Amino acid sequence: MAKKPTYKELETQLKELKEGREEIFKQLLKKSFDMIVLLDSNGIQHYVSESCENILGFRPEELTDIPVIEKMIHPDDQEKTMLAFQDILENSANGGTQYRHLHKNGSWVYLEAFGTNQIDNPLIKSVILNVRDITERKKTEQLLKDNETRLKELNATKDRIFSILAHDLKSPFNSIFGFSNILADKIQKNNYHEIEKYAAIIQSSSKKTIDLLTSLIEWSRSQTGRNKFNPEYLELGSIINEVTDLFKDSASQKLITIFKDLPQNTPIFADKAMIGCVFRNLLSNALKFTHIGGEISIGVKQYETEIQVSIADNGVGMKKEAINNLFQIEKSYSTLGTQQEVGTGLGLLLCKEFIDMHNGKIWVESELGNGSIFNFTLPLK
Incomplete structure (x- = not known):
């Protein structure tokens, strides 16, 4: 017959059991x-x-x-x-x-x-x-949200490009094809006055097509990260003068006067190709929506930490709804110019893309019937 444990032995066993369980709990x-x-x-x-x-x-x-x-x-x-x-x-x-x-x-x-x-x-x-x-989980969730937003933007870009290819690019090609047939007929009849007329129309349509393809290529490069950002010290006034010289003929055809109020020697730290593209698009836009005999003013203001560039016209202006949609790919805004000039809205999207890459801001002030002022800023280095 087994010996019954004493009270002290039981107490010791219970203590050891308790300590063992506490140690298990502690280790867990x-x-x-x-x-x-x-x-x-x-x-x-x-x-x-x-x-x-x-x-x-x-x-x-x-x-x-x-x-x-x-x-x-x-x-x-x-x-x-x-x-x-x-x-x-x-x-x-x-x-x-x-x-x-x-x-x-x-x-x-x-x-x-x-x-x-x-x-x-x-x-x-x-x-x-x-x-x-859950820090890593939160990072992953944020990454998924960012990727979802980016995918929506890319999908909107794809839809917009397909729309341009289906409509905006088709129209000038149809014009070139149609008028080239007429031109061929006039050549056979030796009607040189009509030949000159239709050749000018074909030339105009070709230029519009080239401009559109250039915008498409630049936009595509910006969306796929193939635009290399190469900032350098530049003189702002010389860039503005180069761009305005490009548009002398276009301004002359509509009898538009371009005024420039530029301080001397305004250094900027920027990518020349991108800033040149911004000026070309904004000036082209101003010329498109300014009436014959109108005016465009280009101004530069220098502040402590940034410069502000303004391109103002006294053209047709815009409704508030149009202003809100200007820089959104899914709602990009385009309308005919004062002489039925066509556009796609891609130029302004490129402007915003390039100004954002410079850590600047771009915005527009406009009122229907009272012209528009496009402003952008560039930080000073």
């Missing part, structure tokens, strides 16, 4: 990737597991006996975190929330906490939080 907490936190009803942490050091860089004793919401949680997340904690307390429910917690290195770590109300449990008297680091 220590090895856990998650952080276990106990809070009292005032939101004071009185226990934080050792895994906090891996997640937040703090030792457990640095995070105990403090009001964690006020001291450690990002100001923008404190209100929702407090509401979630109060909901657990008042409804004796389980609940979870996400928030940013201060890391010891000064950065913010995204955490997800699930809480259980054990305040009324006499052995625990705490809210138990199971907390995990």
Whole structure:
């Protein structure tokens, strides 16, 4: 017959069993990737597991006996975190929330906490939080959102280009084809006056087609990241003069006067090709929508940290709705000029793209019937 253990032996066995279970519990907490936190009803942490050091860089004793919401949680997340904690307390429910917690290195770590109300449990008297680091998940979520936005933009770009290819590019080719047939007939009849007339029309249609293809190529390059950004120190006035010289004939045909108010020696740090493209598109746009005999003014103002360039015309102007859609690919705005000049809206999209690459801003001030002022800024280096 086995000998019955004595009271002292039983006491020793119970103590060893208790210590063993405590050691198991301790090791489970220590090895856990998650952080276990106990809070009292005032939101004071009185226990934080050792895994906090891996997640937040703090030792457990640095995070105990403090009001964690006020001291450690990002100001923008404190209100929702407090509401979630109060909901657990008042409804004796389980609940979870996400928030940013201060890391010891000064950065913010995204955490997800699930809480259980054990305040009324006499052995625990705490809210138990199971907390995990979700920073990488948040980064992935943001990356997916950014990619989704980018895909929508690319899809809008694709739809816009197909629309241009189907309509805007087809029209000038139809003109060239049709008038070339007429021209061939006039050549056979030796009607040189009519030959000159239709040759001029074909030349005009060809130029429009080339301009459109150039815009399409530049836009495509900007959307696929093939436009290399090569800034250098340039003199702004010389760029403006080069571009206005290109449009002398176009302005002369519509009897439009171009005024320039340019300070001497205005240095900029910019990509010459991109800024030249911006000026060409904005000046072309002003010429298109200015009436015969109208005026265009180009002005430059220099401020402490940036320069502002303005191209103003006294042409047809725009409605507010049109202004809001100018720089959006999915709603890009285009209308006929004062002499039925056609456009696609791609030029203004390119302007915004290139100004953004220079960390500048572009905007328009306009009123229907009272002309438009296109402004853009470039930071000074």
